[in-house]
Amino acid sequence: MKADNLSDLVVFVAVARESNFTRAAARLGVSPSAVSQTIRSLEERLGVRLLTRTTRSVTRTQAGDRLLQDVAPLLEQIEGHLGALTEFGQHPSGTVRISADEFAARHVLWPKLRPVIESYPEVTIELTTDYGLTDIVAERFDAGVRLGGIIDADMVAVPIGPPMRMVTVASPSYLKGYGAPQRPEELMGHRCINLRLPTHGGLYPWEFTRGGDEFRIRVQGPLIMNSSLQILDACLAGVGLAQVTDVHAQEHLSSGALEEVLREWSEAFPGYHLYYPSRRQQTAAFKVVLDALRVAGAS
Structure with a gap:
């Protein structure tokens, strides 16, 4: 059924129940002439008279009685379902599905989402x-x-973490045996642990920035992995140099288990962002999650 047909039925039910065009028009928020025209068009389309009009009253015909009996309960059900959806949108409940890398899920999302789970038992x-x-x-x-730099432009992106740096790190044992590179070009003579991302296919190039200039180097080494956490484990074991975000490596840098090299070629870039379609209607549950994750001051 076309949308305008459904609207015509809503008008008919209002008139049939009020038995008056003026009162029905006031109830619907339209003019009496618009109501009259709608009923006339509906009758012409159905090929049957639904209402008998006199100067004093409006009564239903047999066909009008049948239509009111059949249609009114259906319209009430639709209105009830829509009302339930409205309540669903206002009361935090339902499931919020989020895709994230393992580090973000563990260290960025979970600490902020745990209170949400405890405070809103109907949110999953x-x-x-x-x-x-x-x-x-x-x-x-x-x-x-x-990460903020790899989000499609047609998405709404909200910061949920501080700016980050790509850091080049190695274990003290590796640096003792192979020395520390002084410039990015020297990485070509080192054992490096490569990262392969599913969406890139090839090996992910190491990125460096200095004074606003950006460049990439494709390194070589004995190990290729598809997880930054796995790469950190291999780096800690002395396999070779690795490039990861500073938040991934911070614990090990602080303890001395890893050391940073080429620091002057590492500048900050936007950190983790939550992104979602700009045209999607937000549920109350999603708004609760968004508020919990949003960095203070972020729009």
Whole structure:
């Protein structure tokens, strides 16, 4: 059924119940002439008279009685379902699905989402970890979490973490045996642990920035992995140099288990962002999650 047909039925039910065009028009917020025209068009389309009009009253015909009996309960059900959806949107409940890499899920999302789970028992949060740039619309996620620089322009992106740096690190044992590179070009003579991301196919190039200039180097080494956490483990074991974010390596840098090299070629970039489609209607549950994750002062 076309949308205008449904609207015509709403008008008919109002007139049939009020038995008056003026009162029905006031109830619907339209003019009496508009109501009259709608009823006339409906009758012409159905090929049957629904209402008998006199100067004093409006009464239903047999066909009008039948239509009111059949249609009114259906319209009430639709109105009830829509009302339930409105309540669903106002009361935090339901499932919020988020795609994120493993580190973000563990260290950025979980500390902030735990209070949400405790405070809103009707909200369920589903976290799916992966390192690909998931199409959150196609995969029916409510939001994704990625670094700020790799988010599509048609998404709303909200900062949920501080700026970050890509740091080049190695274990003290590796640096003792192979020395520390002084310039990025010297990495070509070192054992490096490479990262392969599903969406890139090839090996991810190491990135360096200095004085606003950006460049990339494709390094070589004995090990290729698809997880930054795995790369950190291998780096800690002395396999070779690795490039990860500073938040990934901070604990090990602080303890001395890893040392940073080429620091002057490492500048800050936008950190983790929550991103979601700009045109999607936000549920109350999603708003609760968004407020919990949003960095103070972020729009």
